[in-house]
Amino acid sequence: MSCLEVNKVYFADVMDFIPKLDDASIDLAIVDPPYNLSKEGWDRFADDKAYFDFTFKWIDLLLPKLKSNCSLYLFNTPFNSAIILNYLNDKDIVFRNWITWYKKDGFSATKKKYVNTQETILFYTKTLSYTFNYNDIRQPYDSTQRIMYAAKKGILKNGKRWFPNENGKLCNDVWQITSQRHKQKVNGKVKKAIHPTVKPREMIERIILASSNENDLVLDLFSGSGMTSIVSKSLNRRYIGCECEKAYVDYIESEGIEIGRL
């Protein structure tokens, strides 16, 4: 890493930070940017054009920094993700999954349309050769009784006897994970948190376990509360992040992550 040190979150603007990363240095990029929902000052843009100009600019800066075996996960609303997917369609990068995060918590209560209870995670890889540790993210089977029966006798499928995997089924592309905001409610009321959009720890763990190995370098681009860096550290991955709001940077430091400056 030329002028940047790993295992730090930098207190900086992404537009200044990304150019300082070495080309082809990142093994896994987890990017949770502003969504243009006016949640906070950092999430407010003059209009949609300003938002997508900003988004496409950091995407263009980021792509050369990904190693050939890199995986990229991009969070956003379904609407914004559709536009980002369309933009990435012309780029030298391979689409893998449109992951729906069903978060059991809405953006708003509304009686004029269906309540939004999902976010999107676009999963890309730089090339066809990449890490995917599917055994590390197996999920419990749904029908426990049938699985108990199958574990003893097997189930006949296409002439072969199938036995369930004792570590669970393969992970699918709809992730039911309760949002941090919902988890922190007390008697149904939202408690003020250090950051308004912290991603659930188990979700970040799943991504890191699936798409990296120990000692790989994880990029935590819009760090927020630093969840991606904190989880990377606990799973023995190297990490490097960037966050521009002082209050969040102070919180990240209080969680034992070193802060860097450009």
Ligand SMILES: C[S@@+](CC[C@H](N)C(=O)[O-])C[C@H]1O[C@@H](n2cnc3c(N)ncnc32)[C@H](O)[C@@H]1O
């Ligand atoms: C959606 S939040 C990330 C939340 C994070 N994933 C977590 O789990 O805590 C986006 C973050 O990007 C930061 N941000 C917005 N614009 C930025 C910029 N230009 N440079 C660096 N950070 C920025 C915001 O301060 C905010 O904390």
